[in-house]
Amino acid sequence: MLNIADTLHLWCREARPFALATVVDVRGSAPLPAGTSVAVDEDGTAVGSISGGCVEGAVYELCRQVLRDGGAPQRAWFGYSDDDAFAVGLTCGGELDVLVQRVDPAAQPHLATAFEEVLRGRPAAVAQVVDGPDGLVGRALCVLGYVDAAHGTLDDEEVDRAVTAQAGALLRAGRTARVEVGGDADTCPEKLSVLVHVHASRPRMLIFGAVDFAAALSRMGHFLGYRVTVCDARPVFATAARFPEADEVVIDWPHRYLERAEVDGRTAICVLTHDAKFDIPLLRLALDLPVGYVGAMGSRRTHDERLRLLSEAGVPEAQLARLRSPIGLDLGARTPEETALSITAEIISYANHATGLPLSDGTGPIHEPLIRRQARPE
Known part of the structure; x- marks a missing residue:
């Protein structure tokens, strides 16, 4: 999502709801990496790209549907298609796993803060839950600077602590990655898959x-x-x-x-x-x-x-x-x-x-x- 931080920052400041489609996993040869996003607002304005053009139309329609219907986030999978040159598929032969969710900036004000830090060139990480309990998928918390302190919450102190530690480590390494968190009594009982979007200072x-x-x-x-x-x-x-x-x-x-x-x-x-x-x-x-x-x-x-x-x-x-x-x-x-x-x-x-x-x-x-x-x- 940080590839479109400038527009998302503006929409968050205006408290404008939008649908966010994010590549959460890539298999094989795909044009853009995990963490890349497309966003669509309620007026139909779209920003970003997740495939260099291959599946943008289908993703746009999913975003419009999620904005219209609300409710839980949706998943979409796009793979290689050679039966029809115009079919929804990736001609490069790769596979994309995409999470489409509605974002209400008023409910997650910390996102605007994270996007502002990115625009100022400061280090920031957004940890987005992409797999786990229904109530948590799509939720996010942020780590700003190289201090392991969370902005926002996933409504569980142990989960917040575990996700924050992973996000802080990836921010210091300067690397966007998907990590597994929890699933045991010593850290947090809920097993989550979290995509950590990282904007680090220049190497x-x-x-x-x-x-x-x-x-x-x-x-x-x-x-x-x-x-x-x-x-x-x-x-x-x-x-x-x-x-x-x-x-x-x-x-x-x-x-x-x-x-x-x-x-x-x-x-x-x-x-x-x-x-x-x-x-x-x-x-x-x-x-x-x-x-x-x-x-x-x-x-x-x-x-x-x-x-x-x-x-x-x-x-x-x-x-x-x-x-x-x-x-x-x-x-x-x-x-x-x-x-x-x-x-x-x-x-x-x-x-x-x-x-x-x-x-x-x-x-x-x-x-x-x-x-x-x-x-x-x-």
Whole structure:
């Protein structure tokens, strides 16, 4: 639903009831991920998309019906159809599970607050019950910022506590996901399936080394939505004029800056200096941090020497294995722009536990769920 937060915020402020159709599960290859929504108000105005056009007409009619009839939320399933090119189905071969519900903003005022936080660029999560007891399906509570405090309620203190904890964890990870909650006496007796819609602060890309490759990488990082920092100890090179698309340019020794930088599991650290006096103290610290990616530029000979020096500095083998070096995927890159593409492609592949191989060489769904990828043996 956060894909249409701007319109939903307006409708909530106006206390305008609307029908909300949300993709709650995706199987196989589908155009848009779980959490994507379409909304329709009582005037018939529609906003959003859940399939890139394949099933929008059928979803629109379901929304109109739910608004007209009221009552309990409805479920709809859309799968592949090849019998009729105009039949309701997904020509991409995937399957969508869609929850359609009526939302009365006056009954859930915390939703307007969550949408406002999203529009201000602040972290927020909306935990929407998509399976469970009839009275709870479609209900939602919100977590604002990185504090595990609920806004709204599911009318049960234990359920609220369990859902809030899951929503807070996913918000800190920056990931929208469906989770199972409850079903036991120690947490909450009601078993619920909850889709947590997450809007997190921008992930960070920390680029060390104010070189030409860093200029291209900062542009690519900005394009991908990262908050980009370029750091170098040499003031003649570390200037805002050389890196206009970086969010900040820092003049400092790299390891000293990293010691005070805020990082999380989505942070990408790219070391482009290939100078041991900068690299070794920096990588020794970086490999011990809970970040998502650490890569370092240099030849294979430089990499071997770097591993030797890091090992002598006491970095354990398990941490050395995290280092992506030489940095980037093998794309035959030569120019700074091609190299930046190679690096960011590896960051995306590494974050998604993907192979980085051509899709044409593989089989099966191209949008394999992340949880399944993580479960595969190395």
